[in-house]
Amino acid sequence: MPGRPAGRFTSVGDDLVTMFLCGDVMTGRGVDQILPHPGDPQLRESYIREATGYVALAEAASGPIPRPVGPAWPWGDALEVLGDLAPDVRLINLETSITRSGDFAPGKQVHYRMDPANIGCLTVARPDVCALANNHVLDFGQSGLAETLDTLAGAGLPAAGAGRDAAAAQRAVVAGPAGRGRVRVVSCGTGSSGIPPGWAAGPSRAGVDLLPSLSRAAADQLTDRAQAGGEPGDLPVVSLHWGSNWGYEVDRDQVAFAHRLIDGGVGLVHGHSSHHPRPIEVYRGRLILYGCGDFIDDYEGIAGHREYRDDLRLMYFASLRRGTGELAELRMVPMQARRLRLSHASGQDRRWLAATLSRITRPFGATVELAPDGLLALHPPAGRR
DSSP states (O other): OTTOOOSSOTTOOTTEEEEEEEEEEOOSTHHHHHSSSOOOOBOOOSSOSBTHHHHHHHHHHHOOOOSSOOTTGGGTTHHHHHHHHOOSEEEEEEOSEEOOOOOOOTTOSOOOEEOGGGTHHHHTTOOSEEEOOSSSTTTTHHHHHHHHHHHHHHTTOOEESEESSHHHHHOOEEESOTTSOOEEEEEEEOGGGTOOGGGBOBTTBOEEOBOSOSOHHHHHHHHHHHHTTOOTTOEEEEEEEOSOSSOSOOOHHHHHHHHHHHHTTOOEEEEEOSSSBOOEEEETTEEEESOBOEEEOSOTTOOSOGGGOTTEEEEEEEEEETTTOOEEEEEEEEEEEETTEEEEOOHHHHHHHHHHHHHHHGGGTOEEEEOTTSOEEEESOSOOO
16 A cells, blocks of 8 residues: 555654644545445435435545445545554544434534444544534534534543533543643634534533634633643643635634744644645644645535645644644645545655645745655654744
């Protein structure tokens, strides 16, 4: 298999914690329909009326998909990569409701849901934190969110960014090796990603941690929350659902907000919402991923925006110095979505990703190169001020 890593990163030592990060994991709709327990396929979209239509689009683009597939199918080769590189912490943005509810959220054009019986599709990847502050976790209303939270809790999958009240939605999730420097993950989102204002959690209302703005005050409050109650050596991480779906530009207010978080003590900013990767920055030695792109979904075969190559996906592996969060190494494993399954990207596609990421990241003071092992590496990896 092209691009398969040979083993753990050679630079990883006792003073480092390695995190796996990815963008949107959407296991609903068409993905749900090929799993062992497909839910109600009904949709309320103008384009397609049943979720099986997205399976048909993927098959028309890439070939037949067996049904049912096992729970590991959507992850494909990514599971072997995770096993080979053995990160200390696995953080995903889970962008789907896990429910049998038929309470379609009004005013939305697209709704994502996975049947709770298919939760094995998530447990197979063993995420340590599922970020939920996004624009699809309440696609099926309060009942859908409650079932999502219950299903994740029952499967032992910690969730951040959504809860039965604001205190729960804002609570950090602690992950990582005990006694060796843990990470504290806070998940939040902004209206620019499409989160409706009414989805914000309140003192007695379930919902998501929705930021009111990207102001200095909002950044300071967020850094305080990310660090509150932590132990010495804990590394605060902010997972942010923000920005538009398409385009490589990063708004100035997003850059200023990310910098403010780092200035306040956050060790890593994990951005997502865009359907393709966005620029990467190392600011004061800390990593900012402005947009990680899609990871698992049923978008295969949908026309439009081909110049962004949203069929290509990235697995981000960031090795951070314990206690400080300084980036020691960032390497990325290129994948491609075919037949609703992730497989290693070809050499040509890896070169395209390296060149594209370098071009859009260069204004932020770094470049990306294709390493001999087929992985992408960020340069400079650390220390830039």
